[in-house]
Amino acid sequence: MEQGDSSLDNEVKDFTSAIEAVFIQGRTPKIFSSKKVEESTLKRLYDLVKLGPTSGNSSPGRFVFLTTQDAKERIRPALSPGNVERAMAAPVLALVCHDPLFFENFSKLGGEEGLRDWFAADVGLSEETAFRNGTLQGGYFLLAARMLGMAVLPMSGFDSFMVEEALLQNVGWRVNFLVALGYPDASEEKTQVARAPRLNFEEACFSL
Ligand SMILES: Cc1cc2nc3c(=O)[nH]c(=O)nc-3n(C[C@H](O)[C@H](O)[C@H](O)COP(=O)(O)O)c2cc1C
Numbered sequence: 001m002e003q004g005d006s007s008l009d010n011e012v013k014d015f016t017s018a019i020e021a022v023f024i025q026g027r028t029p030k031i032f033s034s035k036k037v038e039e040s041t042l043k044r045l046y047d048l049v050k051l052g053p054t055s056g057n058s059s060p061g062r063f064v065f066l067t068t069q070d071a072k073e074r075i076r077p078a079l080s081p082g083n084v085e086r087a088m089a090a091p092v093l094a095l096v097c098h099d100p101l102f103f104e105n106f107s108k109l110g111g112e113e114g115l116r117d118w119f120a121a122d123v124g125l126s127e128e129t130a131f132r133n134g135t136l137q138g139g140y141f142l143l144a145a146r147m148l149g150m151a152v153l154p155m156s157g158f159d160s161f162m163v164e165e166a167l168l169q170n171v172g173w174r175v176n177f178l179v180a181l182g183y184p185d186a187s188e189e190k191t192q193v194a195r196a197p198r199l200n201f202e203e204a205c206f207s208l
Contacts, residue, residue: 008044009168010183022146027112027192029151030086033183037067037091037150045144052140054133057109060102061137062173064095074166080157083178087155090180095163096141097173098134100127134176147183153180 012018020026042065048182050059066072072093079087087093103111103119103126119126145152155178163175198204 002019008041008148012147012149018147022143026146027151027183027195028153029154029180029184029188030191031185031188032090032151032180033185035091037068037181037183041148041150042067042092044123045124045141045148045150045164048144048147049137049140052137054136055129056115056131057092058102058111059105059137060098060100060111060130061134061141062097062099062171063141064097064167064173066093066095067091075158075163078159078162078166079155083155083157086153087178091151091182092180094141094179094181095167095175096134096138096177096179097168097175098130098137099171099173100130101172102126102130102133110173130174131176134174138176141179145179149183150181151184154178155180 012021030069046063049061049063054060066075069088075093076084078089083182099105103116142152142154144149158178160175163178164173168175
């Protein structure tokens with residue numbers, strides 16, 4: 001990271017601000033400001049995301065950043081109509097993916113002896129592990145992006161086969177969801193509707 005990098009100005013600096021930014025004030029945006037998301041910020045984002053826990057340190061999450069209009073255009077036909085305008089207008093459109101062959105990296109990830117062969121022999125187990133942990137890493141991505149001062153609009157309204165055919169054939173990754181990524185726009189506050197209610201503790205949890 002370069003000294004004096006202004007892309008870091010928006011980062012959350014203390015614990016109370018983090019809770020506010022990530023959960024209490026953090027909302028899903030419809031629009032973004034025109035502020036560019038620097039490549040250095042995307043690297044910083046991934047360098048945080050990769051530290052979140054995954055089972056056996058399997059680290060199956062993969063991320064593709066569409067940073068140009070041309071790149072975003074390649075998946076326009078795959079987007080649900082309601083998502084097209086928002087996705088196209090976002091400074092970055094990220095694909096949250098996972099690698100079904102994640103176990104081939106175990107030697108780099110300190111995997112236990114025999115773990116690679118165990119996953120390689122069981123497609124059901126490896127697919128479940130890739131999806132579970134890739135989804136978790138997608139969640140870390142959303143929270144880390146908010147910590148870095150960004151606004152995130154996750155989207156599952158798209159055709160995953162079309163996206164994979166357009167962009168992921170060479171790498172063989174599966175796409176899970178998309179994230180429109182940028183900085184908050186000040187005008188959004190005025191137009192934002194109240195946050196939809198959530199289930200309370202008694203409805204969503206129990207303790208034994
Ligand atoms: C996995 C996922 C998929 C979503 N898909 C879409 C989508 O396709 N289009 C959309 O406009 N919003 C989508 N959303 C946004 C949610 O509707 C929004 O984050 C949620 O209602 C919470 O809103 P709030 O942050 O304002 O409280 C998605 C969110 C998640 C986490």
